[in-house]
Amino acid sequence: MIQETIVTTQNNEGKTHIAPMGIHVAGDEFIILPFRPSVTLDNILATKTAVINYTDDVRIFAGCVTGRNDWPLLKTKKIDGHFLQGSLAHCAVKLTHVDDDPVRPKLFCQALHRVNHAPFKGFNRAQFSVLEAAILLSRVNHLLATKIHTELEYLHIGFNKTAGPKEREAWDWVTKAIEQKLREL
Structure with missing residues (x-):
């Protein structure tokens, strides 16, 4: 696992x-x-x-x-x-x-x-979306831009339904970094 x-x-x-x-x-x-x-x-x-x-x-x-x-x-x-x-x-x-x-x-x-230290209360879909977006960012040099955008579009569906302030801040950091790296390629 x-x-x-x-x-x-x-x-x-x-x-x-x-x-x-x-x-x-x-x-x-x-x-x-x-x-x-x-x-x-x-x-x-x-x-x-x-x-x-x-x-x-x-x-x-x-x-x-x-x-x-x-x-x-x-x-x-x-x-x-x-x-x-x-x-x-x-x-x-x-x-x-x-x-x-x-x-x-x-x-x-x-x-x-x-x-x-504290109980785990479960992940929401926005947290999953941020984790997956962070992984996309780490692989941006190895994936096609169209693949990255398609994945982000799909992840954004669950993100929009369940995100709180922490998830929104994290999503913003990652998606801005992805767009910056894609512009640099």
Whole structure:
């Protein structure tokens, strides 16, 4: 199963990096698959740890892919790292082994410490739409503009029916960034 999460990592100097990432989950094992080059990859290889954050605030996903990376963090208890202050839950993990690949290595991690902060009340369709739009933005250089516009039109249907202020802000960030990148191609 793939879960859309926010992964926080630290470099050896203690600087935290925040990145949205679809991770593979099987019980207590997590497989993180960053594309090269990747700050997340570099940090996990250097420190052998990461924090997987679960959040329903899609502004964080949209923010990270549009250059808004300054989200409040708190210190973890079991590893030298940070988790998102607004997360519903987080899981500190340690790297157990790597299946290296020149494009997309597989980082196998084991859960060390899980913490629940708030209940998950479910996603609405607007949150799903923002997540999918953020993924489109990350692939804008690999997709045709017509495909992107068709997908956004479809996503906008559910978005319009269920969006609140947070989702509208996130959608605006992502769709403006998509249009800007398409103009630059």
